[in-house]
Amino acid sequence: MTVTLYGIKNCDTMKKARAWLDDHGVAYRFHDYRVDGVPAEALGQWVARLGWETVLNRAGTTFRKLPEADRTDIDAGRALALMQAQPAMIKRPILTKADGVPVPGFSPERYAALFG
Numbered sequence: 001m002t003v004t005l006y007g008i009k010n011c012d013t014m015k016k017a018r019a020w021l022d023d024h025g026v027a028y029r030f031h032d033y034r035v036d037g038v039p040a041e042a043l044g045q046w047v048a049r050l051g052w053e054t055v056l057n058r059a060g061t062t063f064r065k066l067p068e069a070d071r072t073d074i075d076a077g078r079a080l081a082l083m084q085a086q087p088a089m090i091k092r093p094i095l096t097k098a099d100g101v102p103v104p105g106f107s108p109e110r111y112a113a114l115f116g
Contacts, residue, residue, distance in 0.1 A: 002029075002097065002098045003021070003026060003027065003028035003029070003095065003096070003097055003098075004028065004029045004030075004031055004095070004096050005017060005018065005021065005028050005029070005030050005031065005093050005094075005095050006031045006033065006038070006042075006090070006092075006093060006094040006095070006096070007030075007031075007032070007033060007092035007093040007094065008032060008033050008034055008087075008088060008092060009030075009032050009034070009035075011092050011093075013092055013093065013105070013106050014092050014093050014106075016106055017093045017095070017106040017111070018030065020106070020108055020111050021111070024111075024115060026115055028095075033087030033088065033090060033092075034087060034088070037087065038083070038084065038087045038090060040084060042096075043055070043080065043083060043084060043090070044080065045100070045102070046094060046102045046104075047076060047079070047080060049101065049102055050102060050104055052074075052075075052076045052079035052080065053079075054091065054104055055079070055083065055090060055091050055094075055104065056074070056079045056082070056083060056089060056090070056091070057088075057089050057090060057091045057092065058071075060088060060089060061088075062086055062088040062089050063082075063089050066082075070082070091104045091105060092105075093105070093106055095111075095114075097114070
């Protein structure tokens with residue numbers, strides 16, 4: 001099974017997700033947004049599947065530091081542009097399996113359900 005975990009190396013939630021996968025013997029490839037960027041096609045698929053409201057991390061420092069004008073009246077196109085320009089604004093982690101279906105966020109229960 002091909003599993004890819006997308007996120008940022010130093011994020012606490014990412015550390016929890018990586019530890020869970022390691023502890024449960026799940027092989028995965030880690031894709032760091034800051035180092036590797038984010039594939040525009042993948043980001044577009046996540047937004048199409050999950051909605052930009054789920055994929056955009058409004059709680060993060062990067063988003064909160066934006067000028068007020070950039071944080072208001074966001075639509076899918078603006079959200080995509082913001083996330084592409086500053087990948088730290090993408091929800092972390094996003095996990096994909098071989099079927100390509102994105103799974104946003106981390107919880108031990110959700111991962112246990114995904115990997116049995």
